[in-house]
């Protein structure tokens with residue numbers, strides 16, 4: 001039985017066309033700065049967002065952590081929602097890499113408000129409190145079931161940041177999933193954030209890779225830290241070629257993933273063991289089981305039926321749709337659930 005893998009949108013394999021683009025890539029040595037395909041990807045992404053520069057990296061964890069490292073100084077406070085990937089899923093990297101502490105806010109499914117941010121900023125003259133320095137948002141919000149921000153709220157948060165000298169970072173691992181739903185533009189996002197992290201390895205279907213976007217001086221510092229952390233790479237152009245291909249061909253099709261996620265939501269409404277389904281705004285489906293069923297047991301049972309998923313809490317399960325999850329798989333899934 002072919003397994004249906006809904007653990008994450010990172011599980012996709014490159015398409016034939018993407019592989020051809022990778023094989024055809026002209027490469028150099030990116031640590032020397034002369035890999036033409038890496039440079040082309042970085043220039044393309046920076047232009048797309050109207051930002052000065054970009055840095056191609058191995059992972060979204062690396063791009064987020066580099067951003068936090070450049071924006072903060074030891075002892076600073078990073079303000080984010082309590083469900084943020086940067087806090088929950090990056091190995092304690094904020095403390096480990098940046099020696100900063102975190103102010104966790106209790107937002108609406110991971111989305112914080114301008115008022116919450118304003119109330120969480122410490123008085124810079126009070127020696128008891130860490131110096132607030134950075135606000136980090138996540139869009140779409142993974143732990144919030146793939147929900148996204150109202151752009152007006154982001155603008156209001158930006159205003160608060162500007163008023164208090166705080167930097168604003170976006171963990172945009174799945175930003176394009178939000179953009180294809182809202183019709184907002186990359187330029188709008190580039191205009192409002194000081195730095196943005198984008199994953200190419202998620203819905204966009206690349207085997208590896210993330211981009212960090214920011215000003216020239218910001219990216220120059222991030223490039224130095226990336227090297228110090230062992231993240232400088234050589235003929236990375238083979239991977240960058242996949243990124244260029246994905247930015248050209250795999251953005252609009254994200255809408256198909258969203259339609260399939262909604263179709264899964266419909267299936268789940270018929271299952272007696274499903275107590276709650278989070279609103280399905282993009283490609284993530286999170287559902288809640290009763291107190292009597294552990295998510296670990298449920299996911300193991302799904303595995304025996306050839307359906308792979310992850311637990312997202314004691315009684316929460318997550319499915320993520322992606323490029324390799326087809327309409328045929330959707331039909332099969334209906335029989336297996």
Ligand SMILES: *Cc1c(COP(=O)(O)O)cnc(C)c1O
Nearest residue numbers: 059060061062085138142171173
């Ligand atoms: C996947 C993801 C990342 C980055 O993960 P990597 O596996 O390190 O590439 C960052 N933020 C969010 C919200 C994610 O879902």
